[in-house]
Amino acid sequence: QVCTQVPYRCYSTPGVGQVQVDMNSETGVATVRLNRPPVNSLNLDVLTELGIALEKLDADRTCRAMVLASAVPGIFSAGLDILEMYQSTPERCVAFWRALQDAWLGLYGSRLVTMAAIEGHSPAGGCLLAMSCDYRVMADGKFQIGLNETRLGIVAPFWFEDVMLNTIGHRETEKALQLGAMYSAQQALSIGLVDKVVPLAEVMPTVQGELKNWLQIPDAARVITKTSMRKQVLDRLRSQKEKDAQFFADFIGRDSVQRSLGAYIASLQKRKS
Numbered sequence: 001q002v003c004t005q006v007p008y009r010c011y012s013t014p015g016v017g018q019v020q021v022d023m024n025s026e027t028g029v030a031t032v033r034l035n036r037p038p039v040n041s042l043n044l045d046v047l048t049e050l051g052i053a054l055e056k057l058d059a060d061r062t063c064r065a066m067v068l069a070s071a072v073p074g075i076f077s078a079g080l081d082i083l084e085m086y087q088s089t090p091e092r093c094v095a096f097w098r099a100l101q102d103a104w105l106g107l108y109g110s111r112l113v114t115m116a117a118i119e120g121h122s123p124a125g126g127c128l129l130a131m132s133c134d135y136r137v138m139a140d141g142k143f144q145i146g147l148n149e150t151r152l153g154i155v156a157p158f159w160f161e162d163v164m165l166n167t168i169g170h171r172e173t174e175k176a177l178q179l180g181a182m183y184s185a186q187q188a189l190s191i192g193l194v195d196k197v198v199p200l201a202e203v204m205p206t207v208q209g210e211l212k213n214w215l216q217i218p219d220a221a222r223v224i225t226k227t228s229m230r231k232q233v234l235d236r237l238r239s240q241k242e243k244d245a246q247f248f249a250d251f252i253g254r255d256s257v258q259r260s261l262g263a264y265i266a267s268l269q270k271r272k273s
C-alpha cells in the first residue's frame with residue numbers, strides 16, 4: 001500500500017479509511033482519496049472524516065499542497081448521500097449539514113494549494129468539492145460534472161451558488177443552476193468549470209505537473225491572495241451556519257421535497273434494471 005512506503009505518512013483512521021490521506025513528506029504534497037464505494041456518496045461519516053483530514057493537513061507545516069481524488073474507479077463523487085436527506089430526522093439532517101459546512105469551510109478556506117483530480121463522474125456535492133479546489137483536471141470521455149440539484153427537486157444552497165459564480169461567472173451559473181446542468185469534460189472546459197481535460201491515465205501526472213507551477217510561488221503571498229479572493233464567500237456562510245443548517249433541515253423535511261427525492265432514488269434504481 002502506498003502510504004506505508006517512505007517518505008509517505010498516512011493519516012487515515014485505521015480500519016475506517018473512507019477518506020485516505022497519503023502525505024509525501026519529501027514534496028509536501030498530500031493526496032486525499034475518497035473511498036466509499038460504489039459511488040463515494042458523502043454521508044455524515046465521510047464528511048466528518050474529510051473535515052478532520054483537511055484540518056490536520058492545514059495544521060501540518062510540512063504540507064504545502066493537497067490533491068483531492070477518488071479511490072473508486074469511474075467516480076469522483078456522486079455528491080451528497082441522498083439517503084441522508086430521505087426519510088431522515090431533523091436532528092440527523094442538522095448534524096449532516098454541519099459536517100458538510102465544516103468540510104467545505106476547511107477545503108475552500110485551506111491555506112494549501114488544492115487540486116482536484118477528477119477521474120470520474122462528479123455531480124452536485126462532488127462538483128462543489130472540485131470547484132472548491134484551486135485547480136481542476138478532468139478525465140476526457142463519458143464522465144459528467146455539474147450542480148444538478150434542481151433535477152432532484154432540491155435547490156443548490158447559496159454557498160454552492162457562490163462558489164459556482166466565482167468559478168464560471170453569473171450568466172453560466174444562472175443557466176447551470178436552473179437547468180441542473182451536467183457537463184461533459186469538454187463542455188466543462190469550455191465554460192471554465194474545469195481547467196484542463198486530459199485522457200484518464202494522464203489526470204494525475206497532469207496534476208503533479210501543474211502543482212510544480214503553483215509551488216514555485218512563495219506560500220505567504222499566495223495564501224494572502226487566496227484568502228482575500230475567498231473571504232467574502234467564506235464569511236457569508238460562517239456568519240449564518242446554524243441558520244443555514246436549520247433551514248436545510250426544514251427544507252428537506254417538506255413533503256414535496258421528500259416526494260421528489262423518493263422519485264429520484266427510484267429513478268436511479270430503475271436505470272439499472
Ligand SMILES: CCCCCCCCCCCC/C=C/CC(=O)SCCNC(=O)CCNC(=O)[C@H](O)C(C)(C)COP(=O)(O)OP(=O)(O)OC[C@H]1O[C@@H](n2cnc3c(N)ncnc32)[C@H](O)[C@@H]1OP(=O)(O)O
Binds near residue numbers: 038152272
Ligand atoms: C429560497 C429558497 C432557498 C433554498 C435553499 C436550499 C436549502 C438546501 C436544499 C438542499 C440542498 C442539498 C444539496 C444537495 C447536493 C447533492 O449532492 S444531492 C446528490 C446529487 N447526486 C446525484 O444526483 C448523483 C446520482 N447518481 C448518479 O447519477 C449515478 O449514480 C452516477 C453517475 C454517480 C454513477 O453511476 P453508476 O456508476 O452507474 O452507479 P449507479 O448504479 O447509478 O449507483 C450505484 C449505487 O449508488 C446509489 N447512488 C448513486 N448516487 C447516490 C447518491 N448521491 N446518494 C446515495 N446513493 C447513491 C445508486 O442508487 C445505486 O444504489 P443501488 O446499488 O441501486 O442500491
